[in-house]
Amino acid sequence: MGKSVCSAVVLLSIAFLQLSVVCYGAVYFVGDKTGWTTLGNYDYKAWAATKNFQVGDVITFVYHSEIHNVLQVTEPEYTSCNVTKKPILSFATGNDSITLTTNGHHYFLCGVSGHCQKGQKVDVNVGANSHNGSAPSPSVNVTNPSTPVSPLSPNNGGKLSLGWFVRMVVPAGVVMFVG
Numbered sequence: 001m002g003k004s005v006c007s008a009v010v011l012l013s014i015a016f017l018q019l020s021v022v023c024y025g026a027v028y029f030v031g032d033k034t035g036w037t038t039l040g041n042y043d044y045k046a047w048a049a050t051k052n053f054q055v056g057d058v059i060t061f062v063y064h065s066e067i068h069n070v071l072q073v074t075e076p077e078y079t080s081c082n083v084t085k086k087p088i089l090s091f092a093t094g095n096d097s098i099t100l101t102t103n104g105h106h107y108f109l110c111g112v113s114g115h116c117q118k119g120q121k122v123d124v125n126v127g128a129n130s131h132n133g134s135a136p137s138p139s140v141n142v143t144n145p146s147t148p149v150s151p152l153s154p155n156n157g158g159k160l161s162l163g164w165f166v167r168m169v170v171p172a173g174v175v176m177f178v179g
Contacts, residue, residue, distance in 0.1 A: 025056030025100070030108075030122060036063035036070065038115050044122040053126045057100050061108070065094030068120070071111040072098075078107035078123065081116035100126045 028051055029035070034042050053059075061070045071087035089098075090111070100106060109121035 025054055025058055027058045027060060027097075028053070030059055030061045036061045036068055036110070036120065038068075038110070038118045038120050041119060044119065048122050048124055051124075053100060053124055055100060055103060055126060057126070058097050059100065059124055060095070060097045061091065063094055065092055068094075068110045068112055068115065070096055070108055073107050073109060075105065075107055078109060078121060081109065081121065083109075083111060087111070100124065103127060 031037065031042055031044060031047060034040065063070070070091040071083060072089040073083055073087050077083050077085075077087075091098075098106075103126050106124040106126065107121070108124065109116040
């Protein structure tokens, strides 16, 4: 009887984890494996155009912190590459993750002189998330991971998902545990 109760608990846990997948957003690395840089004339506008950002998704800027930074700014400041007042948010760790918590445009640029003019800026346009039934909270939620992020392979498009982890790793653990 003990083994069947344990198996039932494990199966219920897996079911819960599968359902929780819809509550978490995708993780996008700005610029994919190129990162946040002025080198190579990377086209961040084209990068953003290939993404379907949703409320709850996370965008991560990976860059050399002694050379670049990330500022969240207003649309006019983004368009003109001229930050005239204090930015909405400012980042300088070299590995900054921002949770997108509202729909609409979120404008980011490098505040180092000349970098925005060279194209180091991105407009992240967040659409409605059909899985989010709650009222929107402030525009972004910032977390700065303490460990560096490893580069992504080119075939994943810069998008990671908790669903992948749950669907691949958890069942393998169950097979080992139950078997």
